[in-house]
Amino acid sequence: MKQIRFDAFGPPSHAARCCEVPAPGDPSAWEVLVDVEACAINPADLAKLAGRYGERPKLPATLGLEAAGRIVACGASVRDLAVGDRVILIGNDNWCQQRRVAASTVLKVAPELDPLQLAALKVGACTALELVRRHAVLERGSWIVQTAPLSSVGRAVMQIARHDGLRTLNIVRRPDAVDEVKAAGGDVALVDGPHMVKAAKAVMHGAPAMLALDAVGGDGVARLAPLLERGGTIVNYGMLSGRPIELGCDEVIFGGVELKGFWLTHRLSRMTLAQRNTLVAEAVELLRRGVLSAEIAALYPLDAIGNALRHTDEPGRRGKVFLLPNGPIARLSTSPGNVAPAHL
Known part of the structure; x- marks a missing residue:
């Protein structure tokens, strides 16, 4: 074998x-x-x-x-x-x-x-479900701010948010990713940089978010805090930049911003069998309904x-x-993402 x-x-x-x-x-x-x-x-x-x-x-x-x-x-x-x-x-x-x-x-x-x-489903969709639906009570029309929107988790966040009636403000690191994020279901995509916060606030029309999701780390995390309501939460679940998180003391002390980490492996280990199966079954149902892809x-x-x-x-x-450990597999012709190069 x-x-x-x-x-x-x-x-x-x-x-x-x-x-x-x-x-x-x-x-x-x-x-x-x-x-x-x-x-x-x-x-x-x-x-x-x-x-x-x-x-x-x-x-x-x-x-x-x-x-x-x-x-x-x-x-x-x-x-x-x-x-x-x-x-x-x-x-x-x-x-x-x-x-x-x-x-x-x-x-x-x-x-x-x-x-x-x-x-x-297990990593991308289950992480996205835990991030979107478990960290804050979000009313329809609320904003979620996220980095790394084109990662598997980021795409699932956009898909679940749209299904739940939420809006996503997606921060990207290169200009050519803007159109790709919009095609993937993001409501807004902005390139990170010194002018991002001002542009984001203009798009949000005075309705700051309660939740920001970060998979990058580095100095970009500091630019997420001004987009949050007082008492809002930044959840870091990735380290794509390889750099330490930067977040101003004033945002934490005076803005009440809370920074949390999320690790799916740890989260699953603390669930009962029933809770874990319910989470995965929730992701499977969203896949079946065409919400997730x-x-x-x-x-x-x-x-x-x-x-x-x-x-x-x-x-x-x-x-x-x-x-594909055992060679080519049969897939439905209508399967999402069916056009993929094969290296078999």
């Missing part, structure tokens, strides 16, 4: 390697065996390979935060799952051809849903992991890069 492993931290495309390992074997009573159909590659996967993630695994290690697949065997005590069921794998370490996991760590989904879209950049086999990781790390990349 093929599996992606790494023996040392370093540049992701050099650290990861495709290995032949023993097959996981038959499931025990409460387990299922899953053929992994698709895995999405996320910035957190790259951070883990580089040794910059919140948890440093004991080496050698495997990785892969999200995946979708089909059950090929069930343990004798498993009652609510059957061979052939399509599932989302909730646990980690999914970059391999097969997983033998506890039945409680998969979620059954409708067979007609696109496996690529399903494989991108991840843009697809490219598809790679496991043994092209170096190329896949280099593609993921390209500046200006549009859409997510996926691994």
